[in-house]
Amino acid sequence: MSDTANPAEKPAEKIVTACIVVIGNEVLSGRTRDANIGFLAGELGKLGVRTMECRVIPDIEARIVETVNEVRRKFDYVFTTGGIGPTHDDITADCIAMAFGVGISENAEAVDRMTRYYGEAALFTPARRRMSRIPHGGILVDNPVSVAPGFQMENVFTFAGIPRIVEGMFGAMKHRLVGGAPMISRTVRTNQPEGLIAEQLGALQGRYADIDIGSYPGFRNGHPSVQLVMRGTDDARLAAASAELQAFLKAMGGEAEEFVQ
Amino acid sequence: MSDTANPAEKPAEKIVTACIVVIGNEVLSGRTRDANIGFLAGELGKLGVRTMECRVIPDIEARIVETVNEVRRKFDYVFTTGGIGPTHDDITADCIAMAFGVGISENAEAVDRMTRYYGEAALFTPARRRMSRIPHGGILVDNPVSVAPGFQMENVFTFAGIPRIVEGMFGAMKHRLVGGAPMISRTVRTNQPEGLIAEQLGALQGRYADIDIGSYPGFRNGHPSVQLVMRGTDDARLAAASAELQAFLKAMGGEAEEFVQ
Numbered sequence: 001m002s003d004t005a006n007p008a009e010k011p012a013e014k015i016v017t018a019c020i021v022v023i024g025n026e027v028l029s030g031r032t033r034d035a036n037i038g039f040l041a042g043e044l045g046k047l048g049v050r051t052m053e054c055r056v057i058p059d060i061e062a063r064i065v066e067t068v069n070e071v072r073r074k075f076d077y078v079f080t081t082g083g084i085g086p087t088h089d090d091i092t093a094d095c096i097a098m099a100f101g102v103g104i105s106e107n108a109e110a111v112d113r114m115t116r117y118y119g120e121a122a123l124f125t126p127a128r129r130r131m132s133r134i135p136h137g138g139i140l141v142d143n144p145v146s147v148a149p150g151f152q153m154e155n156v157f158t159f160a161g162i163p164r165i166v167e168g169m170f171g172a173m174k175h176r177l178v179g180g181a182p183m184i185s186r187t188v189r190t191n192q193p194e195g196l197i198a199e200q201l202g203a204l205q206g207r208y209a210d211i212d213i214g215s216y217p218g219f220r221n222g223h224p225s226v227q228l229v230m231r232g233t234d235d236a237r238l239a240a241a242s243a244e245l246q247a248f249l250k251a252m253g254g255e256a257e258e259f260v261q
Numbered sequence: 262m263s264d265t266a267n268p269a270e271k272p273a274e275k276i277v278t279a280c281i282v283v284i285g286n287e288v289l290s291g292r293t294r295d296a297n298i299g300f301l302a303g304e305l306g307k308l309g310v311r312t313m314e315c316r317v318i319p320d321i322e323a324r325i326v327e328t329v330n331e332v333r334r335k336f337d338y339v340f341t342t343g344g345i346g347p348t349h350d351d352i353t354a355d356c357i358a359m360a361f362g363v364g365i366s367e368n369a370e371a372v373d374r375m376t377r378y379y380g381e382a383a384l385f386t387p388a389r390r391r392m393s394r395i396p397h398g399g400i401l402v403d404n405p406v407s408v409a410p411g412f413q414m415e416n417v418f419t420f421a422g423i424p425r426i427v428e429g430m431f432g433a434m435k436h437r438l439v440g441g442a443p444m445i446s447r448t449v450r451t452n453q454p455e456g457l458i459a460e461q462l463g464a465l466q467g468r469y470a471d472i473d474i475g476s477y478p479g480f481r482n483g484h485p486s487v488q489l490v491m492r493g494t495d496d497a498r499l500a501a502a503s504a505e506l507q508a509f510l511k512a513m514g515g516e517a518e519e520f521v522q
């Protein structure tokens with residue numbers, strides 16, 4: 001059944017990876033704060049797909065093509081957001097076609113959906129009709145908000161940029177993704193500063209190599225506050241690490257409040 | 262005075278570019294929403310430095326080293342955020358030293374500042390002392406919030422991850438940056454859907470090649486709303502483009518509300 005040397009050993013879980021590519025000058029100018037990375041990374045994690053990198057790039061053809069071609073070979077899944085609307089700055093679909101070396105033209109199913117949605121011909125303008133152009137070989141991704149579809153080319157999913165539409169498109173296609181074991185996490189918040197807990201925390205990480213322990217300092221009601229996040233795929237291990245962590249925080253007189261996420 | 266063929270022509274303005282590298286598993290897990298990209302990109306724009314790319318990468322040594330080495334050669338300035346605290350997952354300073362092929366050790370000035378800040382030796386723990394380790398050749402970046410400094414290696418600036426500290430560090434070092442002409446923008450909001458204005462908008466972009474016109478659809482009080490953003494370095498040109506834009510939106514019976522940013 002297994003070709004590993006020792007079939008009694010649990011085979012290493014395949015880690016399924018993703019890269020999110022945000023296409024848009026408005027994020028790079030600081031004008032718009034991206035909301036899609038947080039949403040997609042969180043949802044992918046639930047499906048056992050780990051987001052290993054995100055990039056924000058401008059609406060420049062060469063940059064989009066080269067970025068997509070680089071990351072689609074490095075990661076199991078790629079999600080792009082932005083640039084598939086009806087205006088002159090919407091160049092993502094053409095760039096994806098270029099990246100895959102295929103043509104692009106109106107997709108009959110997309111035209112059909114949009115014709116039904118817009119009804120009268122006067123509203124289905126040439127600009128809107130451009131949104132039915134799909135790279136050849138692309139599989140449509142439904143848009144439950146405003147109909148004009150996204151699409152999948154091999155392992156690359158191309159979504160709109162509006163967060164509400166990204167959420168709808170992701171919901172419509174997520175059954176196509178094959179993830180590994182879902183990542184789960186436990187978080188312990190403490191009022192103890194990092195500088196006083198770092199040594200014991202490092203030792204805890206040493207004892208739990210299968211768990212990723214992150215320390216995120218910040219402020220809470222104006223006072224320093226640290227969130228210690230344990231992430232992994234086995235909740236029993238997370239619970240054990242969390243218990244040890246809480247014990248040492250309390251032993252030093254600190255707060256230790258656990259959240260299960 | 263000029264070595265261009267036609268000295269009467271205005272020489273092309275040098276475009277000064279930046280890349281922001283966010284280092285942190287917490288953003289990739291979707292747990293934390295990054296706030297540093299928006300802040301830095303906005304501030305850099307005011308100084309005439311254009312953010313051309315952002316990357317979010319995990320706390321993995323090889324990924325940090327290879328990303329920093331790639332982007333520091335491609336962009337005029339690089340800013341990293343995250344991973345310079347006292348805990349085991351804070352590996353950024355070591356990775357920057359590795360990327361530049363230099364050693365890293367306690368910096369006397371950093372130790373001095375932190376000794377004064379923490380006062381008694383019991384509070385200046387070995388973990389906190391780790392934060393005084395600076396790659397050799399690094400120039401300190403002041404930290405007006407919690408003292409432990411960031412640093413500059415050639416064109417790479419390494420900041421903490423906490424937004425309040427990033428803001429403080431940026432304020433403390435921004436005089437070191439040499440930018441081009443500041444980017445300025447005018448925004449016109451309309452209730453006209455993109456699909457009905459796309460054609461005229463594309464023609465306007467064609468007449469104003471020196472301006473970047475972006476169209477950002479969204480929702481406002483539940484109704485579709487589009488922000489049309491004109492960005493460039495010459496406000497007279499922005500004003501002219503904005504006037505034409507407002508005129509055609511009003512001619513089609515639409516709203517046209519201008520914001521100067």
